Amino acid sequence: MPELPEIHCLAEQMNHVLPGKTIAAVSVRQPKCLNLPVPEFTRVLVKRRVGPVTSRGKWVFVSLRPEAHFLLNLGMGGEVRYHAPGESLPEKWQVALSFADKSSLSLAFWWFGYAHAVPGGALASHHMTASLGLDPLNDGEFTYPRFSDLLRGRKGAVKSLLLDQTKIAGIGNVYIQDILFHAGLHPHRRIPEITEPERKRLFAALRKDLRAAIRLGGLEYERDLYGRRGRLKDFLVGYREGSPCPTCGTTVEKIKTGSTASYICPHCQT
Amino acid sequence: MPELPEIHCLAEQMNHVLPGKTIAAVSVRQPKCLNLPVPEFTRVLVKRRVGPVTSRGKWVFVSLRPEAHFLLNLGMGGEVRYHAPGESLPEKWQVALSFADKSSLSLAFWWFGYAHAVPGGALASHHMTASLGLDPLNDGEFTYPRFSDLLRGRKGAVKSLLLDQTKIAGIGNVYIQDILFHAGLHPHRRIPEITEPERKRLFAALRKDLRAAIRLGGLEYERDLYGRRGRLKDFLVGYREGSPCPTCGTTVEKIKTGSTASYICPHCQT
DNA sequence: GCATCAAACAAAGA
DNA sequence: CTCTTTGTTTGATG
Numbered sequence: 001m002p003e004l005p006e007i008h009c010l011a012e013q014m015n016h017v018l019p020g021k022t023i024a025a026v027s028v029r030q031p032k033c034l035n036l037p038v039p040e041f042t043r044v045l046v047k048r049r050v051g052p053v054t055s056r057g058k059w060v061f062v063s064l065r066p067e068a069h070f071l072l073n074l075g076m077g078g079e080v081r082y083h084a085p086g087e088s089l090p091e092k093w094q095v096a097l098s099f100a101d102k103s104s105l106s107l108a109f110w111w112f113g114y115a116h117a118v119p120g121g122a123l124a125s126h127h128m129t130a131s132l133g134l135d136p137l138n139d140g141e142f143t144y145p146r147f148s149d150l151l152r153g154r155k156g157a158v159k160s161l162l163l164d165q166t167k168i169a170g171i172g173n174v175y176i177q178d179i180l181f182h183a184g185l186h187p188h189r190r191i192p193e194i195t196e197p198e199r200k201r202l203f204a205a206l207r208k209d210l211r212a213a214i215r216l217g218g219l220e221y222e223r224d225l226y227g228r229r230g231r232l233k234d235f236l237v238g239y240r241e242g243s244p245c246p247t248c249g250t251t252v253e254k255i256k257t258g259s260t261a262s263y264i265c266p267h268c269q270t
Numbered sequence: 271m272p273e274l275p276e277i278h279c280l281a282e283q284m285n286h287v288l289p290g291k292t293i294a295a296v297s298v299r300q301p302k303c304l305n306l307p308v309p310e311f312t313r314v315l316v317k318r319r320v321g322p323v324t325s326r327g328k329w330v331f332v333s334l335r336p337e338a339h340f341l342l343n344l345g346m347g348g349e350v351r352y353h354a355p356g357e358s359l360p361e362k363w364q365v366a367l368s369f370a371d372k373s374s375l376s377l378a379f380w381w382f383g384y385a386h387a388v389p390g391g392a393l394a395s396h397h398m399t400a401s402l403g404l405d406p407l408n409d410g411e412f413t414y415p416r417f418s419d420l421l422r423g424r425k426g427a428v429k430s431l432l433l434d435q436t437k438i439a440g441i442g443n444v445y446i447q448d449i450l451f452h453a454g455l456h457p458h459r460r461i462p463e464i465t466e467p468e469r470k471r472l473f474a475a476l477r478k479d480l481r482a483a484i485r486l487g488g489l490e491y492e493r494d495l496y497g498r499r500g501r502l503k504d505f506l507v508g509y510r511e512g513s514p515c516p517t518c519g520t521t522v523e524k525i526k527t528g529s530t531a532s533y534i535c536p537h538c539q540t
Numbered sequence: 541g542c543a544t545c546a547a548a549c550a551a552a553g554a
Numbered sequence: 555c556t557c558t559t560t561g562t563t564t565g566a567t568g
Contacts, residue, residue: 032554058556075556112554112556128557153566156548163555172555259551260555302550328562345550346561364550381551382561398563426543435562442561528545530561 002074003058004170005213006222006230008137010080011055013225014062017082018050021099023064030094033109035116035126044068044117045097057132057169067120070097071129075113081106082225133167136206137214142168147203151191158194158202159187159257168206173260175213177238179205180262186269187255187262237263272344273328274440275483276492276500278407280350281325283495284332284375287352288320291369293334300364303379305386305396314338314387315367327402327439337390340367341399345382350375352495403437406476407484412438417473421461428464428472429457429527438476443530445483447508449475450532456539457525457532507533 002010026042028034034041048064055061060080062070072080083089085102093106095115107115118126134150136142150167159180162171171179180187182205183198194202213219218230236246241254245265255262272280296312298304304311318334325331330350332340342350353359355372363376365385377385388396404420406412420437429450432441441449450457452475453468464472483489488500506516511524515535525532 073556078556114556154547155565160548160555165555165557176555258549258555300550343562346559347551379550380560382549382563384562424543430544433561531559 002078002218002222003172003175004055004136004210005175005232006218006224007055007058007060007074007170008214009218009230010225011053011060014060014080014082015053017225018053018062018099018105020050021101021103022047022049023097024100025098027096027098028094030109033094033107033113033115035114035118041117044119045070050099056129056135057165058172059129059132059169061129069118069123069126071114071116071118071126072107073114073116073128075109075111077110078113079108079110079223080225081108081227131166132169133165135169136171136210142207144200144203147206148199151194151199154191156191157187157257158185158189158191159260159262161191162206163260170210171206174219174238175209177263178236179209181237181265181269182209184268184270186264187257189270235263237265239263272348272488272492273442273445274325274406274480275445275502276488276494277325277328277330277344277440278484279488279500280495281323281330284330284350284352285323287495288323288332288369288375290320291371291373292317292319293367294370295368297366297368298364300379303364303383303385305384305388311387314389315340320369326399326405327435328442329399329402329439331399339388339393339396341384341386341388341396342377343384343386343398345379345384347380348383349378349380349493350495351378351497401436402439403435405439406441406480412477414470414473417476418469421464421469424461426461427457427527428455428459428461429530429532431461432476433530440480441476444489444508445479447533448506449479451507451535451539452479454538454540456534457527459540505533507535509533 023045026045028038031038048066048068051063051065053062058073060072064070081090083104083106089096089106093108095107097105124130134142134146154161159176161167162176183202185198185202213232216230216232218232220229220231220233222230237252240252241263243252245252245268248267250265250267252263253266255264293315296315298308301308318336318338321333321335323332328343330342334340351360353374353376359366359376363378365377367375394400404412404416424431429446431437432446453472455468455472483502486500486502488502490499490501490503492500507522510522511533513522515522515538518537520535520537522533523536525534
């Protein structure tokens, strides 16, 4: 379940080590995670050289020259590892890229993940990434007015909106817990009932929590491009059912919210 | 996705086994599918005796004495099962009725279904059923003149009209595929551009396809009151993308039509 | 008022 | 919520 912070850190690491390398070969053990049949997938990638690596939401964008893109979504618990020349691949992987300098990249999806190859010029028609919503890390894009606009006219529960990747990209069921706690909002709170101060708190919490997580390299139980863990250990209420709320001491509860679980302080979040 | 044929068959089966039974108790696991709070819902149903069970469109109407109604809409993939005295309920259900003779009825909604209790005299104010359109099975009501009237003055696509339950009741995204194929109409065809012969073909296809499906007990992948499958297996073009059109051999295509998918022969349907 | 479109909702599958 | 798919109703907008 890597979410925006982990993906952001991963893309940064990839951007340090991959640009300039030429893809020499592609190996696919699990064709289901591809967007193209293996031969076409391979054709789009092989012989191209890696350019800048970026991220948006939970997607990693590897740009290639001549123009093409390699897009990654790690799904739940997927991992990407870099292997220097001579290092061997881990036992489990679904897709691997070998570079001309004998280094390689392996992708291991624990449950659904995607490795998509997009030919030059077709990026805008890659539906899953083209429809991504606001990027909370982009200060020019994720502004309070635009965030307010997003809420305007919607009637559903706040949690569904925040998790909808086509509205705001990158939040999953882990980070959302403390974001809602910081905003003082119950996951079921209807959007029209959110007051202006609460909306401001929510906006601030989104930016702050995600950036704080990035500074710590993401969650302790996730691993980076080199297999190292992040340093973010402690949630305030997330996954802490039965513990006291850090603000008021009320026991944190775990509740069902649609198909996902939520952890809340029933006193602070309304 | 039970549609008119399945619902019609289900109501007939219910009408064979339920009338005369007295509702002894009501159990609700998923209150969201009700139209009333559980206590009131229960009060409307309990101690009443089942009368005739009928259907209109995708709704099942269970009449009760003293007067009241129990209305069912199975949404997508919902199932209703009868359990003789001594038989146990399946694992998954959202609402169950127990009868005085120890038999019972369980309702399992896979996604969006309704179980509504309507007190005596209030049936006309039950909006969802009161606004249902023409019943394609009712020969006195679903006549060619009235069908023609329905099309007159409308500008939209033919598919939207056929799926609009307030215009014609009972057609969903499954049966509509072959109905449009039989009529030679593309789902996007604008209603004013439908010619008189096409209109006749469409009217005939509606009656014929639905009745044929009823004779086969509905779709093979749907189940009846006793868990038995229907015997209708084969669509002509529905869900057969990539197969040849049975008329002309052209490859059947899957296209997006608004929020639903359509399967068409691009040669025969224009 | 009507046509059209988007949104919301109780889940499972890949 | 990783993303899609599925059907129906309701409410906003032109």
